[in-house]
Structure formats: structure tokens, C-alpha cells
Amino acid sequence: MSLDIMTWIIGAALVIVMGALLSLTVYVRTNYAQALQKISAGKPQEALDLFMRVVGWQQKHVPSLWQLALLYLSMEKTDAAVRHLERIIKIMDSEPNKLAAQPRWEVTESEVLTKLSSALATLNKRQDAITAFKRLVDLQPNNKDARFELGKLYYSTREYGLCIPQLERVIQIDAGSAEASELLSHALAAQGSHDRAADVLYKRLATDRQNVNLWIRMANLYRTAKNDERQAEAWRVVMEITQPGDANHISAVVQLGKLAFLGSRHAEAIDALKDAIRLCPQDDTRTLKSVKYYLGKTYQALGQKAQSLHAFSEVYQMDRSYKDVRELLHDSMELLSDEDLTEEIKKLSVDDFTSMAVSIVEKLGFRPTSVEVVNSLDLKVNAKLEETGKDRNVLLVFQRDAEIDIGELSIRTFLIECEEKHVEYPVYLTTGGFSFEAQLKAKDHRMKLMPKRDFCEIVRKVRTAA
Secondary structure, three states, X not given: OOHHHHHHHHHHHHHHHHHHHHHHHHHHHHHHHHHHHHHHOOOHHHHHHHHHHHHHHOOOOHHHHHHHHHHHHHOOOHHHHHHHHHHHHHHHHHOOOHHHHHHHHOOOHHHHHHHHHHHHHHOOOHHHHHHHHHHHHHHOOOOHHHHHHHHHHHHHOOOHHHHHHHHHHHHHHOOOOHHHHHHHHHHHHHHOOHHHHHHHHHHHHOOOOOOHHHHHHHHHHHHHOOOHHHHXXXXXXXXXXXXOOOXXXXXXXXXXXXXXXHOOOHHHHHHHHHHHHHHOOOOOHHHHHHHHHHXXXXXXXXXXXXXXXXXXXXXXXXXXXOOOHHHHHHHHOOOXXXXXXXXXXHOOOHHHHHXXXXXXXXXXXXXEEEEEEOOOOEEEEXXXXXXXXXXXXXXXXXXXXXXXXXXXXXXXXXEEEEEEOOEEEEEOOOHHHHHHHHHHHHHHHOOOOOOOHHHHHHHXXXXXXX
């Protein structure tokens, strides 16, 4: 074959290749342009199909990959978007001259990383998202949004040492960033730097003084840091910016009362705690228990036994197991002997004694039907016991002063005799059974015996066993 023929064949082949490349380029450009028009016309699915066709012919067509990623994100198909964004990053990484390729890509590396990092965070792929955000921050050191998101991710993975510098940098870039300040305070507190955390919030509150929740958070941070003075300052601001009926206002009054007690400022503590009782809704037993407990502690510190006993007794009636109130009551009063307690019972009027007896009958699970006053010492209560679907008549006899000898044990108080048809047996309520409750009520002649839940259960067991 002559040289001329070879030259002609090679030239023809080149023309064919160039023509094919030109045709492919025209095809890619045409379909890409049509896809963009479909987006403008509000036809995302048709645009998606055209972009996919382009990528099928030219796999490294970054503009189409970018538009596909944006479309998938708009459709909330985050996984698909991530795949295309990661392909773009690989293409960009393989390009030796990124600056020259920029016009051809029609998108910057920072824009791709912004979408990719956020999408990975949405998918909860934390470590991948951290890697993407770190790369974005390296490209754009003053990108406060990227740094904040990176800080959030470090916080979520408990890497506080890495989280804190990112958030501090965000605040350097934008001193008014409320979210960064609050998250920074959380990170510092989680790291154990409670004073630093509170100081961050303090600066934040300089421009947002009415933010009640932040003041409360700052007070709690200072409490953890054992800085009572700064804690009290925060609670005073909470009082100032809230109304007296507001729950946060009441909490502030309570906390100031406690702090005054802890600081041995007893007069101030009593005033604050009494204000808290006045402001607190009566059905808020949780708060009232705490307030009255510290009021009792304050009176105890002042040696005012009667007031202390009264406060602790009220707490005890709301919650017998609250803190150490039972022990405090024992320490705050001289317990009556059985004989003294019997005398207190004798001092009750007939009406009070009758009311007490009826209450005990009801507590035992009976339904009183009639009450007969036999004399100044004795009382009979007819009642019905409703158990297992049957009504059973019962007679309960109350005696103010009965002495029962059981071996060497002498029980001196009052007794209840329960008589049922075909069955007759006594049930004894002794001072040993509920003396603590009885003696609390007996003080200052305020005698209203009311057995508590656990004692009632004991009585039920005795009745059943008998």
C-alpha cells in the first residue's frame, strides 16, 4: 500500500473521530441545555432523565452531576445526592489544574463540599460529615456556618476538646452568634469548665437580658461550680424579668431562700421561703415540700423548735420519705410516753373522738353506717365490710382507755373490737403501731389521729390473720 493511500486512510479516520466527538459534544450540550429548561419549566423528573442521559454519555460531566445532586436534594433523596456529590469530589481531586477546570465545572469545590457535608450530617454519617466539613473549613477559614456545624458534630460525638475551638472561632467571626454561644457553654460544662461556661452565657446575656431560660441555665451552672454569689445574682434577675405568678419567678424565690439558708442569712431565708409559700399553687406539692423543708431547717438553725416542728410536720404529711424529715422530726421534739399519749386522747372532745374513730374505720376499709356514743370513753361504730362481692356487717368498739395484758407486755391506749357474724375477734391499735404520727398531731393539743398507709396495711394483716 502506497504512502499516499495510508495518509488518506488516517486522515479519513481522524475526520470520522473528530466528527463523532463533535457530534457527542453537540449531543451533550443540547441535552444539558434542554434539562436546564425543564427545571425552569417546573418539570424535575424530565430534567432528571435528560441529565442522566448526559452522564451516561459523558461520565465526568460535572455540571450534570451537580444538577442531579441538587435535584435529588430537592426530592429529599439524600443518599442519591451524596453519591453524585462524592463523584464530583473525586473528579475534582483527579484534576491536575483545578483553577483552569473551574469554568468547565460550573461549580466550585466549596459549593460541592457545603452540600455534601450537610447531606452527610442529615444521614447521620457523622465521621464522613466531619471529614467533609473539615475540608470545607480548610478552604474557607472564615466560613462560620461550616465551623458551627463542625462544632455541633464534635459535640454530638463528645469530642469537646475539638468542639470548643471551632465554636470559639465562630464567635470571633460573629460575636452575636447566639447558637454558638449557647452550644459553647454546653460544651464547656460537659468538659467540667462550669465557670467558663457561665461566663460565656453572661456575655451572651449582655445583649439579651430578657432571656429567662438562659438566666436559669447560668444560675444552674454557677450552682454546679459552687459559686453561690453569682448563682444568687442570676436568680435575682430571673425574679426581676418575670411576673410573681410565673413558675420561673417562684423557682427563683425558692432558690434564693435556699441560698440564704446555706449562707446562714436566716432572716433573709425565712422571708424568701414564706414568700415562696404564698406564691406557690397549693397543688404544687413538689415545690411546697422543698420550701417547707428548708423553712424548717432555718427555724431549727435558729433554735425555734415549735416553728421547726410545724414546718417539718407539714412536709411529713405530704411525703413521709422526703429527705431526712422523719429523723429531723425526732430530733425536733420530745416524744410523749404511752401514758402521756393516752392523756392526750382523753382530752379530745366527744365530737373529735367520734370523727377520729369514723376516719379510722374508713381507713380500715369499712363503710360506717351508724355511730353510737356509749359514754365519754366508749364508742360503737356499725359498719359494713365490702369484700369479694359480699356485704358483711361489723361492729367496731372504740375505748379511750383500755389496758390489755399480753404476758409481760401491757398495752395502754385505746382498742377496736371487730365483731362479725359467726366470727368475733379484737383488733388492737396501739401506740406502738402509729405513735410517731399520733405524737406529731398530739403536740399543742392538735390531736387528730389518722393512721398512715403502712399502718393500715398492718391492721388489715392482723384482722385477716385473726
